[in-house]
Amino acid sequence: MLRDDRGSASLEFLTLGTLLIVPLAYLMLTLSALQGASIAGESAARSAARLLASDPESEETQALAAAAIDLAAADHGFEAGAVEQLVACDSPADTCQDAGAVVTVSVTIDVPLPFAPNLTGGAAPLSIPTSATSSFAVTRFGLST
Numbered sequence: 001m002l003r004d005d006r007g008s009a010s011l012e013f014l015t016l017g018t019l020l021i022v023p024l025a026y027l028m029l030t031l032s033a034l035q036g037a038s039i040a041g042e043s044a045a046r047s048a049a050r051l052l053a054s055d056p057e058s059e060e061t062q063a064l065a066a067a068a069i070d071l072a073a074a075d076h077g078f079e080a081g082a083v084e085q086l087v088a089c090d091s092p093a094d095t096c097q098d099a100g101a102v103v104t105v106s107v108t109i110d111v112p113l114p115f116a117p118n119l120t121g122g123a124a125p126l127s128i129p130t131s132a133t134s135s136f137a138v139t140r141f142g143l144s145t
Contacts, residue, residue, distance in 0.1 A: 029114040034130060036076040037109040041132035044072035048085070049105040053136035056089060056096035056103050069107060082127075084108040099140040106133045 048065035055061045066085070073083045084107070091101035108131040116126035 026114065030128075033111050033114065034128060037078065037111045037130040038132070040072050040076035040078060041107045041109050041130055042134070043075075044069040044083070044085075045105045045107040045132045045134035047072060048087070048107070049103055049134040049136045052087065052103045052105065053138050056101065056138060062087075065105070073109060078109055078111075082110045082112075084110075097138065099138060101138040102135050103138065104133060104135040106131060 047068040051061055051065045051068060065087075069083060069085050070080050073080065086106040086108075088104045088106075089096040089101055090104065091098055093101070095101075096103065108129055110127040110129050113126045113128065
């Protein structure tokens, strides 16, 4: 007794297609968010390090560097609370303003997984940290090279 299989290929295609496309779409959303965070972190660290290399100990320059980091994060859709920054100075002399000092800025952005807060009800923080680091040297004239 042979059965007629006409029409079952379209049903199999829809079922298997849905099972394959949904995880692929989620993966693409996650990877695009990670790429945006990576670009935002790199841009924020580079801009802040350049600013701080011009005058590392000035409060105005430090405020501008913090604003540059917040702006780079906001440009890619990340809130200021998801961004952590760390500024370090490696100087052969006592102060960071001397020529030869190296200003290093590290920026870490926590990327929340798409739709994850809705799935867990906010019970567990589901995020992936990305980080970027940039260094610039302070020259004799206070300008970065």
